[in-house]
Amino acid sequence: MKIRRSVPGFTIAVCVLLGGLLAAFTVGRYPVGLGDLVNVLAKVLGHRTDVSPAVESVVLQVRGPRVVAAMLVGAALALAGTAFQGLFRNPLVSPDILGASSGAALGAVVGIYLSLGVLAIQAIAFGGGLIAVAAVYVIGSAVRSRDPILVLVLTGVVVGALFGAGVGLVKYLADPYNQLPAMTFWLLGSLSAIATADLIPLFGPIAVGAIVLIALRWRMNVMSLPEEEARALGVATGPLRIAIVAAATLVTSASVAASGIIGWVGLVVPHLARSLVGPDFARLLPAAAILGGGYLLLIDTVARTMAQVEIPLGILTAVIGTPFFIWLLASMQKTWS
Amino acid sequence: MWLNRRTLLRSLATALLLADRAHAATVVDSAGRSVSVPTRVERVFPAGPPAAILLYTLAPDLLLGWPRANRPQECVYMLPDICNRPDVGRITGRGNTANLETVLALKPDLIVDVGATNETFVSLAARAQDQTGIPYALLDGRFVALTAAYQKLGQLTGRQAAAQELADYTSRTLTAIIGRIADVGAEQRPRVYYARGPRGLVTGLGGSINVETIELIARNVAGDTPGGLANVSMEQVLLWNPDVVITIDLEFADTVRSDPAWASVKAVRDNRVHLSPKMPFGWVDFPPSVNRLIGLWWLAKILYPERFAEDLRVLTRDFYARFYHVTPTDAQIDQVLAGRD
Numbered sequence: 001m002k003i004r005r006s007v008p009g010f011t012i013a014v015c016v017l018l019g020g021l022l023a024a025f026t027v028g029r030y031p032v033g034l035g036d037l038v039n040v041l042a043k044v045l046g047h048r049t050d051v052s053p054a055v056e057s058v059v060l061q062v063r064g065p066r067v068v069a070a071m072l073v074g075a076a077l078a079l080a081g082t083a084f085q086g087l088f089r090n091p092l093v094s095p096d097i098l099g100a101s102s103g104a105a106l107g108a109v110v111g112i113y114l115s116l117g118v119l120a121i122q123a124i125a126f127g128g129g130l131i132a133v134a135a136v137y138v139i140g141s142a143v144r145s146r147d148p149i150l151v152l153v154l155t156g157v158v159v160g161a162l163f164g165a166g167v168g169l170v171k172y173l174a175d176p177y178n179q180l181p182a183m184t185f186w187l188l189g190s191l192s193a194i195a196t197a198d199l200i201p202l203f204g205p206i207a208v209g210a211i212v213l214i215a216l217r218w219r220m221n222v223m224s225l226p227e228e229e230a231r232a233l234g235v236a237t238g239p240l241r242i243a244i245v246a247a248a249t250l251v252t253s254a255s256v257a258a259s260g261i262i263g264w265v266g267l268v269v270p271h272l273a274r275s276l277v278g279p280d281f282a283r284l285l286p287a288a289a290i291l292g293g294g295y296l297l298l299i300d301t302v303a304r305t306m307a308q309v310e311i312p313l314g315i316l317t318a319v320i321g322t323p324f325f326i327w328l329l330a331s332m333q334k335t336w337s
Numbered sequence: 338m339w340l341n342r343r344t345l346l347r348s349l350a351t352a353l354l355l356a357d358r359a360h361a362a363t364v365v366d367s368a369g370r371s372v373s374v375p376t377r378v379e380r381v382f383p384a385g386p387p388a389a390i391l392l393y394t395l396a397p398d399l400l401l402g403w404p405r406a407n408r409p410q411e412c413v414y415m416l417p418d419i420c421n422r423p424d425v426g427r428i429t430g431r432g433n434t435a436n437l438e439t440v441l442a443l444k445p446d447l448i449v450d451v452g453a454t455n456e457t458f459v460s461l462a463a464r465a466q467d468q469t470g471i472p473y474a475l476l477d478g479r480f481v482a483l484t485a486a487y488q489k490l491g492q493l494t495g496r497q498a499a500a501q502e503l504a505d506y507t508s509r510t511l512t513a514i515i516g517r518i519a520d521v522g523a524e525q526r527p528r529v530y531y532a533r534g535p536r537g538l539v540t541g542l543g544g545s546i547n548v549e550t551i552e553l554i555a556r557n558v559a560g561d562t563p564g565g566l567a568n569v570s571m572e573q574v575l576l577w578n579p580d581v582v583i584t585i586d587l588e589f590a591d592t593v594r595s596d597p598a599w600a601s602v603k604a605v606r607d608n609r610v611h612l613s614p615k616m617p618f619g620w621v622d623f624p625p626s627v628n629r630l631i632g633l634w635w636l637a638k639i640l641y642p643e644r645f646a647e648d649l650r651v652l653t654r655d656f657y658a659r660f661y662h663v664t665p666t667d668a669q670i671d672q673v674l675a676g677r678d
């Protein structure tokens with residue numbers, strides 16, 4: 001019964017992803033028709049076809065890496081959001097709840113301030129996200145409390161605010177003509193600068209984190225029960241929590257390092273996935289990943305197509321996410337109680 | 338009694354000072370504000386980097402300090418003792434880092450700001466002048482207004498003769514360059530993409546201060562959309578397919594030739610990607626001050642090589658000697674032209 005119920009949900013998620021893929025490859029500032037696309041594909045597969053080098057470059061060097069990155073980042077943020085919403089038993093939690101985004105933001109603005117190269121900036125941002133969450137976890141565990149989850153969330157908010165102040169300080173000290181615009185653009189989130197070379201450092205951590213999360217899918221069902229019940233069922237909640245937080249942080253930091261801050265995806269997509277396949281993590285996690293990839297792919301296609309100028313992803317996701325979230329608040333009673 | 342005498346002296350001094358101020362010249366600044374300037378101006382506070390550079394070129398001895406400390410490699414091209422003057426922060430613009438009390442403690446006779454003259458900056462100037470009691474002059478920072486800015490600055494600082502010389506040089510340069518390409522119709526001018534950021538995907542939109550000099554003598558591919566700095570997608574750059582790429586980013590300039598995504602761009606195929614010199618101040622956009630004047634020669638030679646036969650090295654030496662008060666060696670000029678630190 002249950003499995004049959006989730007089949008249409010998965011179909012919808014996969015359709016969103018495939019539709020996103022088709023749209024992403026055929027729509028863009030540079031006109032590439034379906035015929036061109038087929039020709040490029042044929043050329044990649046070794047056939048001799050007549051493709052202009054500009055079209056080939058658009059499909060393989062520009063649009064291709066960007067499409068892959070959008071799917072990876074969308075899937076990563078949705079996975080992390082789903083895991084955190086389950087772990088914290090709270091529907092309003094997003095992947096940056098433990099400070100991963102603010103840590104990565106501080107790392108990135110410091111990198112820009114020091115005029116480092118792109119890959120170095122991404123590496124520092126990635127490290128910053130991991131350090132921030134590690135700090136939150138250490139502080140949160142050191143505070144003795146009957147509600148470790150609440151302490152963890154509060155510590156995350158506080159440490160995130162501190163890192164946010166650090167970002168403000170670095171922006172204040174930055175050169176207003178050169179560095180400040182770069183920082184502002186980074187913080188708004190964009191995939192415009194993604195190149196093939198960025199895909200490996202993006203894919204590695206996301207793959208590791210995603211495998212860990214999906215491997216833990218059955219236990220995450222138990223983790224979303226109250227602490228005492230989970231313990232009574234024989235689950236070691238402490239180590240399991242560390243594993244989930246570490247995996248979710250890994251995927252969040254890697255995606256934020258590559259794309260800048262993109263909010264809302266990790267908050268909204270888990271709810272969409274839940275409404276499609278239900279609350280069982282065994283189905284919810286893969287559905288959220290597929291849906292997140294398709295969702296960000298569609299949004300990024302809009303971001304790079306609508307105007308000559310890129311529309312920052314952070315702005316688009318907020319414009320789409322806010323009305324959805326209000327609707328969610330209105331209907332939350334049904335889904336979460 | 339003793340206290341009273343002291344108070345009396347102080348009020349006398351204040352009265353004298355006020356009298357002095359009252360007798361001072363009144364100069365109308367670029368925003369149309371009347372600024373009354375003391376007869377002897379000896380200490381001038383620059384409100385931001387463009388003002389600091391303009392002041393340095395006209396009257397280095399009056400400059401109280403820099404909005405941010407210069408780096409040692411920049412001081413090679415400036416008078417060392419002036420270049421090493423302290424970091425005093427900025428008053429207006431993006432990020433107000435100077436404390437008004439610090440400004441007062443430096444006892445400036447005049448505050449000069451070069452930049453936008455819109456309502457925001459007029460009110461900021463008026464407010465700073467009211468709070469500090471120091472005359473605050475606002476000069477138009479647009480590139481085409483440079484000549485007038487020098488003349489105003491000359492009046493404000495009492496250096497009219499020196500200012501007129503720089504103003505003449507500026508207007509001669511502008512007339513010469515613009516005149517020589519006047520017969521090139523808008524459609525024949527090269528299409529230029531201005532690349533910033535390590536991936537070259539940040540550009541200046543139409544009318545942005547960053548592309549003022551480019552738009553003066555060429556077509557900005559991003560000029561259809563008005564605005565400031567913005568992110569653009571690689572696809573849009575491929576669609577624009579610019580004839581020439583001008584960049585200020587060293588990493589981009591180093592990698593663009595081997596980047597497959599850029600390989601089909603006309604400017605890359607024709608080997609027309611140019612890294613802007615930036616020592617001691619950038620030649621294309623930042624800070625937006627007189628440093629862009631020598632950059633205009635550089636741009637003109639890149640865009641119209643057949644029309645500009647001048648030796649850029651001679652022009653650079655002359656410009657640096659006139660405006661930066663230091664004559665660079667041949668090796669230093671090579672270094673500058675290579676766009677490296």
